[in-house]
Amino acid sequence: MLDVQGKAVAGALKDLGFGGVQDARVGKRIEIELEGTDRAAAEAQVKEMCEKLLANTVIESYRVEITG
Amino acid sequence: MLDVQGKAVAGALKDLGFGGVQDARVGKRIEIELEGTDRAAAEAQVKEMCEKLLANTVIESYRVEITG
Known part of the structure; x- marks a missing residue:
């Protein structure tokens, strides 16, 4: 890009x-605090957030990192 | 903040x-590619870049991470 x-x-x-x-x-850089302890579920949810709201996927790429 | x-x-x-x-x-998030292999020197340089140009230290905090 x-x-x-x-x-x-x-x-x-x-x-x-x-x-x-x-x-x-x-x-x-967007840091999100999420309820819950299931890392796979958290990652799936954050990817959905990126696609629906956070990233303009036409001109931006993104990556997701789960910590804590 | x-x-x-x-x-x-x-x-x-x-x-x-x-x-x-x-x-x-x-x-x-700002990624900078720097010449050289001295990690301590790189970190010192990037902190100087933040203070002089990259961060508005009146209203922003920053942290530096050296990778690679």
């Missing part, structure tokens, strides 16, 4: 003197 | 029928 914000961040960091920057990507 | 976007996401998810949602937080 094209990531204009990421390119801008990488460029700005180089301009500030951070010469080691190869690339940058900017995205959204 | 007050997270208006997070509260909106939690409310919208509940309205969509995801009753198990307790809370949601929305933030930014």
